[in-house]
Amino acid sequence: MSSPSRYLVSAPGKVILFGEHAVVYGKTAIAGSLDGLRTCMLFEKRDDGFLELNLPKLGLQHPLLWPISALPYSKVASVSNGNDSSQGFSFNEELLEALRPIVLEGNAGNKNNQEINELQQVAASVFLYLYTNLEDKQTSWCGTTVHVTSNLPVGAGLGSSAAYSVCLATGLLLVLGHIAIPDYDEKVREFNISDSSSPTNLINRWAFQAEKVIHGTPSGIDNAVATYGGAVSFAKGVMENVIGFQTLRFLLTNTKTPRNTRTLVANYPHIVEPILEAIEGISASFKEIINSGVSQKELNQRIEELIDLNHNLVNSLGVGHPSIDKVREITAQYSLHSKLTGAGGGGCVLTLLRDDVTNDDIMRIKLALTSIGFECFETKIGGHGISVLDASAISKQEFLSSENIQFSGWKHFN
Numbered sequence: 001m002s003s004p005s006r007y008l009v010s011a012p013g014k015v016i017l018f019g020e021h022a023v024v025y026g027k028t029a030i031a032g033s034l035d036g037l038r039t040c041m042l043f044e045k046r047d048d049g050f051l052e053l054n055l056p057k058l059g060l061q062h063p064l065l066w067p068i069s070a071l072p073y074s075k076v077a078s079v080s081n082g083n084d085s086s087q088g089f090s091f092n093e094e095l096l097e098a099l100r101p102i103v104l105e106g107n108a109g110n111k112n113n114q115e116i117n118e119l120q121q122v123a124a125s126v127f128l129y130l131y132t133n134l135e136d137k138q139t140s141w142c143g144t145t146v147h148v149t150s151n152l153p154v155g156a157g158l159g160s161s162a163a164y165s166v167c168l169a170t171g172l173l174l175v176l177g178h179i180a181i182p183d184y185d186e187k188v189r190e191f192n193i194s195d196s197s198s199p200t201n202l203i204n205r206w207a208f209q210a211e212k213v214i215h216g217t218p219s220g221i222d223n224a225v226a227t228y229g230g231a232v233s234f235a236k237g238v239m240e241n242v243i244g245f246q247t248l249r250f251l252l253t254n255t256k257t258p259r260n261t262r263t264l265v266a267n268y269p270h271i272v273e274p275i276l277e278a279i280e281g282i283s284a285s286f287k288e289i290i291n292s293g294v295s296q297k298e299l300n301q302r303i304e305e306l307i308d309l310n311h312n313l314v315n316s317l318g319v320g321h322p323s324i325d326k327v328r329e330i331t332a333q334y335s336l337h338s339k340l341t342g343a344g345g346g347g348c349v350l351t352l353l354r355d356d357v358t359n360d361d362i363m364r365i366k367l368a369l370t371s372i373g374f375e376c377f378e379t380k381i382g383g384h385g386i387s388v389l390d391a392s393a394i395s396k397q398e399f400l401s402s403e404n405i406q407f408s409g410w411k412h413f414n
Contacts, residue, residue: 003139003140003141003177004181004390004391004392005044005045005392006042006043006044006045006390006391006392006394007042007043007171007174007175007181007388007389007390007391008040008041008042008043008388008389008390008391008394008399008407009040009041009043009167009170009171009174009386009387009388009389010038010039010040010041010167010386010387010388010389010410011038011039011162011163011164011166011167011170011226011227011385011386011387012033012034012035012037012038012159012163012225012226012229012383012384012385013033013034013037013038013039013152013158013159013160013162013163013226014031014032014033014034014158014159014162014221014222014225014226015031015032015034015158015159015250015252015341015342015348015350015381016029016030016031016341016342017030017031017032017231017286017341017350017381018030018279018282018283018286018306018310019279019280019282019283019310020314020340020341020342021276021279021314021317021319022276022279022280022314023219023234023235025276026235026236027235027276027277027279027280027283028233028234028235028280028283028284029221029233029234029235029283030231030232030233030234030242030283030286030287031221031222031225031231031232031234032225032230032231032232032245032248032381032382033225033226033228033229033230033231033381033382033383033384033385034152034158034159034252034377034379034380034381035229035247035379035380035381035382035383035384036151036377036378036379036380036383037151037152037158037252037377037379038150038151038152038163039148039149039150039152039160039163039164039167040148040149040150040167040399041146041147041148041149041167041168041171042146042147042391042394042396042399043144043145043146043171043172043174043175044144044145044146044147044396045140045141045143045144045175046141046142046143046144046145047142047143048142048143049067049068049069049142049143050065050066050067050068050143051065051066051067051068051127051128051131051143051144051145051146052064052065052143052144052145052146053106053123053124053127053146053148054145054146054147054148055120055123055124055148056148056149057148057149057150057154058119058120058123058154059117059120060114060116060120061114062107062114063145064103064106064107064116064124065106066102066105066106066128068131068135068142068143070102070105071099071102071128071131071132071135072095072098072099072102072132073132073135075092075094075095075098075132076092076095076132076133089205089209091209091212092129092133095129095132095133096125096129096213099125099128099129099132100125102128103116103121103124103125103128104116104121106124119154122213122214123164125213126164126165126168126210126213126214127146127168129209129210129213130168130169130172130206130209130210131172131176133206133209134172134173134176134178134206135176139175139176139177141175141176144171144172144175146168146171147396147399147400148164148167149399149400150163150164151377153254153375156254156347156348157341157342157347157348158252158342158348159222159225159226161211161214161215161222162207162211162218162222162223162225162226163226164210165207165208165210165211165214165223165226166203166204166207166223166226166227166385166386167386168207168210169203169206169207169210170203170207170386170388173199173202173203173206174388178202179199179202179203180199181388181389181390181411182199182388182411182412182413183411199413200227200228200385200386200413203227203386203413204223204224204227204228207223207226207227208220208223210223211223219234219237220237220239221234221239224239225385226385226386227385227386228241228385229382229383229384229385229386229412230242230245230382230383230385231245231381231382233283233287235280242287242290243287243291244290244291245290245382246290246382247380247381247382247383248303248352248380248381248382249352249353249355249378249379249380249381250350250351250352250353250378250379250380250381251331251336251350251351251353251362251365251366251376251377251378251379252341252348252349252350252351252376252377252378252379253327253338253348253349253350253351253369253374253375253376253377254347254348254374254375254376254377255321255323255324255326255327255347255348255349255374256373256374256375257321257323257347272317275313275316275317278309278313279310279313279314282306282309282310282313285306286303286306289302289303289306296355300352300354300355303352304337304352307337307338307339307350307352308337308339310339311328311338311339311340314339314340315340319340320340321340323374324340324347324349326372327349327351327369327374328349330365330368330369331351331365334357334361334364334365336351336352336353336354336357336365337351337352338350338351338352351365353378362378366378384410384412385412385413386412386413387410387411387412388410388411388412388413389407389409389410389411390409391407394407
């Protein structure tokens with residue numbers, strides 16, 4: 001059976017539900033996937049030996065193009081011995097350095113005076129770094145064109161780079177024959193990140209390498225959430241899925257205020273330590289209540305209590321902002337509970353949407369928030385992670401003009 005001529009892949013963003021800031025000091029945090037905010041990529045087969053990358057979301061008006069033969073494959077040998085794609089997970093700085101001038105050459109064929117900014121160069125570096133590492137098996141594809149779309153805000157702390165990394169890792173692993181599209185009923189409810197035989201874990205490990213290209217020393221939590229979906233707990237570099245977690249509906253508000261990660265922790269460690277322990281207790285309480293068997297009404301009430309506790313504790317560390325207070329003020333008028341998420345000092349705010357909240361009230365809240373310059377997304381937290389589709393029957397035009405999640409036939413590794 002011949003391989004598809006196109007693959008469509010989709011990965012979610014992430015949001016911190018509980019434990020932000022405390023996680024930096026070794027405490028447990030809970031993060032979940034943003035099912036309604038995703039990055040999608042279409043991989044098209046080429047036969048001319050070229051790689052093409054399209055990044056309109058990042059302001060790149062024209063595609064970047066490289067010959068496969070120009071990639072520095074000799075730099076890969078020192079990292080990976082043999083042809084097993086699960087090998088070679090030590091980050092290859094030598095390869096990344098060799099790719100820097102090649103990245104810029106991808107724009108050489110454009111006669112439009114297009115300049116490539118730093119963010120676009122990093123995105124291109126991720127693409128070439130992964131391809132060079134993974135192009136070690138026979139494949140019927142002699143090059144590929146990649147189209148990228150996303151409704152994830154960039155730079156808002158919602159895991160946009162991880163969603164990009166997971167999509168690229170998945171697509172290239174498929175294109176180059178390292179993994180195959182899973183069956184419809186292939187479900188993995190729990191994961192063991194040390195199991196290198198799992199396609200999902202292979203995706204996650206290569207996505208983590210891609211995140212290193214972007215961030216240098218990432219925690220690994222963003223790419224794990226984008227890969228596995230659902231919710232994960234994270235502390236001191238150890239991740240595990242949150243058993244019993246079901247999707248929850250939230251309103252996510254992007255205040256568009258630059259985030260400020262400065263806190264009072266370093267100045268007053270003896271005062272702040274009990275606060276950090278209390279924040280960790282909120283993460284532990286959340287994992288307990290979702291498996292407590294209480295009614296949905298009581299579950300929502302308990303989560304709202306944790307939302308208020310988490311926000312007030314983190315706010316006491318000095319990461320509040322008037323824009324966050326404004327979101328809480330507006331949503332409180334409808335008896336809803338909100339908290340900052342991520343770095344604070346601006347950034348994004350989460351509001352739990354109970355089942356009894358009417359659509360009219362949600363529209364009024366969104367109108368009130370957008371009228372003062374904020375951006376709102378109604379989304380579910382805890383949905384699928386990486387999703388793939390045989391897109392042989394989907395054209396580039398359909399992909400670029402459609403809401404990609406609306407395509408039917410998605411298959412999930414987990």
